[in-house]
Amino acid sequence: MxxxxxxxxxxxxxxxxxxxxxxxxxxxxxxxxxxxxxxxxxxxxxxxxxxxxxxxxxxxxxxxxxxxxxxxxxxxxxxxxxxxxxxxxxxxxxxxxxxxxxxxxxxxxxxxxxxxxxxxxxxxxxxxxxxxxxxxHGARAGRPHRSKPVEELGALESGAFEDAPDWFVHGLEAVQLAPSALGKQPFRFTLLDDGRTVRAEALDGVQAHICLGVARLHFELGAGGDRFAWA
Structure with missing residues (x-):
């Protein structure tokens, strides 16, 4: 794979x-x-x-x-x-x-x-x-974790989420798969008004900045690193 x-x-x-x-x-x-x-x-x-x-x-x-x-x-x-x-x-x-x-x-x-x-x-x-x-080698298979909907993981700086470009949504879908402490997903991704720059920030939560680093990688892989720039 x-x-x-x-x-x-x-x-x-x-x-x-x-x-x-x-x-x-x-x-x-x-x-x-x-x-x-x-x-x-x-x-x-x-x-x-x-x-x-x-x-x-x-x-x-x-x-x-x-x-x-x-x-x-x-x-x-x-x-x-x-x-x-x-x-x-x-x-x-x-x-x-x-x-x-x-x-x-x-x-x-x-x-x-x-x-x-x-x-x-x-x-x-x-x-x-x-x-x-x-x-x-696991003694038993792991299980998928619950995730927040993409609308809670990301937002547009201004405008409705429905107007988000496909690459931004794909990035957030990859973020849904990211592991996080206690499954709380304490992070948020915002597409700024220039349509290309993304701000990633940690929210309150256990090991929030470790979780944010994990989620940033997932976002890059899902969105395509050439499609955006980090704020």
Whole structure:
């Protein structure tokens, strides 16, 4: 499948089997992680541990079982911590979709006490790990999540939503498929009056800026990155 098809096929999975990821898929994931780090200026790390790739860290929401592989989303904090969260959301979701494209299951997870990780990953000076992605073969298939209607996810700066161009609607339809904390989708996309510029903003909610980064990637893929510019 291609990355567009992967958006529709991706559903959160928290329970995994013992089946290892084959070498070809691991090599492809390593290559994708290296590319994301180069393009996003991050320090993302692919973790493999036969006992617990999440390092025993408590999860913010949901119980994960038998996670032997994860993608630790690590980056350097600047003056604006929201910026790192959004960047992690964007590049992390790109990696999650790549994993799905390779026939794997994934699940976003926010961990606490990531400093007590028994060497699973390395968090450097000035770095932070806002989230991780469990990867592997699911013990059972994930389920589609509920979504807000496109009219709640996006708007025109002025005018009726019915007048929105097709590419904007297609972007919002892709956003409907984006995972978000507790399924709340705390973000909004607005097409400005020039008919080309889109403003994406986080709303109040848990991990809202991580969710916004994920949704921005989905919007780009659905709308076509050459059709618009970010505000």
């Amino acid at each position: 291609d990355i567009i098809e992967a958006m529709g096929a991706r559903h959160a999975v928290r329970d995994y089997t013992d089946e290892p990821i084959d070498d070809d898929a691991l090599d492809a994931l390593r290559e994708a992680v290296a590319q994301a780090n180069a393009d996003g200026g991050l320090d993302i790390q692919l973790v493999h541990d036969d006992t617990d790739a999440l390092g025993g860290c408590p999860t913010h929401y949901g119980r994960f079982r038998n996670v032997r592989y994860c993608i630790a989303l690590i980056g350097r904090d600047g003056d604006d911590p929201d910026a790192l969260d959004e960047k992690v959301g964007y590049w992390g979701e790109r990696l999650a979709l790549e994993a799905v494209r390779l026939g794997l299951d994934t699940g976003w997870v926010v961990l606490h006490e990531t400093g007590d990780h028994e060497g699973r990953w390395t968090i450097g000076e000035g770095e932070r790990m806002p989230a991780a992605i469990a990867v592997g």
